[in-house]
Each structure stands twice: as structure tokens, then as C-alpha cells.
Amino acid sequence: xxxxxxxxxxxxxxxxxxxxxxxxxxxxxxxxxxxxxxxxxxxxxxxxxxxxxxxxxxxxxxxxxxxxxxxxxxxxxxxxxx
Amino acid sequence: xxxxxxxxxxxxxxxxxxxxxxxxxxxxxxxxxxxxxxxxxxxxxxxxxxxxxxxxxxxxxxxxxxxxxxxxxxxxxxxxxxxxxxxxxxxxxxxxxxxxxxxxxxxxxxxxxxxxxxxxxxxxxxxxxxxxxxxxxxxxxxxxxxxxxx
Numbered sequence: 001x002x003x004x005x006x007x008x009x010x011x012x013x014x015x016x017x018x019x020x021x022x023x024x025x026x027x028x029x030x031x032x033x034x035x036x037x038x039x040x041x042x043x044x045x046x047x048x049x050x051x052x053x054x055x056x057x058x059x060x061x062x063x064x065x066x067x068x069x070x071x072x073x074x075x076x077x078x079x080x081x082x
Numbered sequence: 083x084x085x086x087x088x089x090x091x092x093x094x095x096x097x098x099x100x101x102x103x104x105x106x107x108x109x110x111x112x113x114x115x116x117x118x119x120x121x122x123x124x125x126x127x128x129x130x131x132x133x134x135x136x137x138x139x140x141x142x143x144x145x146x147x148x149x150x151x152x153x154x155x156x157x158x159x160x161x162x163x164x165x166x167x168x169x170x171x172x173x174x175x176x177x178x179x180x181x182x183x184x185x186x187x188x189x190x191x192x193x194x195x196x197x198x199x200x201x202x203x204x205x206x207x208x209x210x211x212x213x214x215x216x217x218x219x220x221x222x223x224x225x226x227x228x229x230x231x232x
Contacts, residue, residue: 004210011216012185015169019100020107020114023121027095030125031088034132041133 087135095128098144102127102151108182109155109175111168119162127151148187152197155179172219177212184209 106120127150131143138146155162159175170178179198183189184205195202 004213007213007217008185010220011181011213014216014220015108015182015186017169018114019104020117020120022099022103026099026103026121026125027092027128030095030128031091031132033125033129034091034135037129037133 083136091132091135094143098147099124102147105148105182105186106151107168108170108186109178110162111166111171111178113167123151123154127154149197152179152183156198170216173212173215177208177215180205180208181212
């Protein structure tokens with residue numbers, strides 16, 4: 001084993017000394033917090049989809065009422081030049 | 083769907099939490115017997131893994147949690163400057179993060195660099211500096227630190 005690797009191994013052993021005990025509630029607490037996060041993500045996604053649907057409907061209603069593609073009747077007569 | 087996720091997550095936590103909590107405790111430099119910051123860090127990272135459980139698509143949940151843990155720690159590193167009595171408490175938060183990822187977790191240099199957002203040669207330099215700090219600290223406990231330039 002060469003120098004740097006030996007040094008790294010030494011530090012690795014120092015880090016491996018005392019292990020903490022995992023408290024019993026840590027997993028369930030994380031799951032609960034994660035479930036809350038998941039609900040929030042879903043609610044935000046639903047809100048975006050809802051907003052999109054409302055926008056599409058509003059656009060369709062506006063288009064059928066105003067018919068922006070129809071050519072407005074012209075109120076100037078074409079010039080008569082002959 | 084929910085029940086399956088809960089079961090799978092429980093099994094994952096049972097297998098991985100001991101190692102992850104040790105890594106978190108090394109990061110926060112708290113003593114193993116009193117590590118509330120490490121517990122909070124890990125709970126947050128695990129919660130995120132839970133929330134993404136159905137979208138992991140074959141990705142290892144352990145890797146994902148470890149990465150989340152590292153990112154959370156890096157984001158809030160300013161909180162962890164105080165000396166708290168852990169093994170790595172003579173190192174800066176960044177040195178601890180690199181040492182834990184590289185040596186304790188065995189993450190590749192390139193991947194560590196990507197997680198932290200530094201070039202790989204900087205990661206190597208910081209890692210070897212942290213290694214020599216730790217070794218000199220062991221040889222002269224209690225004495226002021228002799229920082230060795232890398």
C-alpha cells in the first residue's frame with residue numbers, strides 16, 4: 001500500500017470510531033414528513049392543471065364570443081377612379 | 083400504492099439509516115451521543131427520498147438520500163462552523179463534506195465534484211489537505227493546529 005492510501009486509511013479508521021444509535025422514531029418521522037411533502041407536491045400540480053384548464057376554457061369562450069378571425073366589415077368604400 | 087411505498091421505505095430506512103446517520107453526524111461534527119442536527123438533516127433528506135419514492139425508476143434510494151444529505155449540508159454549511167466535539171470538528175464544513183463523501187462513503191472524485199460544484203482537482207487538493215490536518219491533529223491533540231498546505 002502506498003503513502004497517500006495509507007494516510008487515507010488512517011483517517012478512515014478515525015471516522016469509523018463511534019457510531020451513533022438511530023432513534024426509533026426517525027424513520028416514521030421521515031415517512032410522515034415525506035408524505036406531507038408528497039401531498040403538497042400533488043396539490044401544487046393539481047392547482048397548475050386546474051389553472052391550465054380554466055385558461056383553455058376561458059380562451060375558447062372568448063374566441064367563440066368575439067370571433068377574432070372574422071374580417072370586420074370595412075367602413076370605407078374603395079376609391080372610385082376611372 | 084401508498085402501503086407498498088410505506089413498506090419499502092421502512093425496509094430501506096431499517097437497512098440504511100445507521101450508516102447515513104453516522105455520515106450525517108460526521109458532517110455536523112457532533113458527538114455521536116448527542117446529534118440533534120444530524121438527525122434533523124437526515125430526517126429531511128429521508129423525507130425527500132420518500133416523496134420521490136415512486137419516481138426513483140431504478141435509482142438507488144441510498145445514493146439519492148446521500149446526495150440529498152450532502153446538498154442540504156452544503157446549503158446550510160454556515161450553521162456548522164461551531165466546534166461541537168465530533169471527530170471532524172477541526173475541519174471546515176466543506177472539508178468535512180469532501181472527506182465524508184470520498185473516504186467514508188467512497189464516492190468517486192468526479193461525482194463528489196459534481197455534488198459540491200467544484201472542479202475535481204480542487205476536490206483532490208481539499209481532500210488531501212483535510213487528511214493531513216486530521217493526521218497532524220491526532221499526533222498533537224490539544225495543541226494549536228498546524229495547517230499543512232497541499
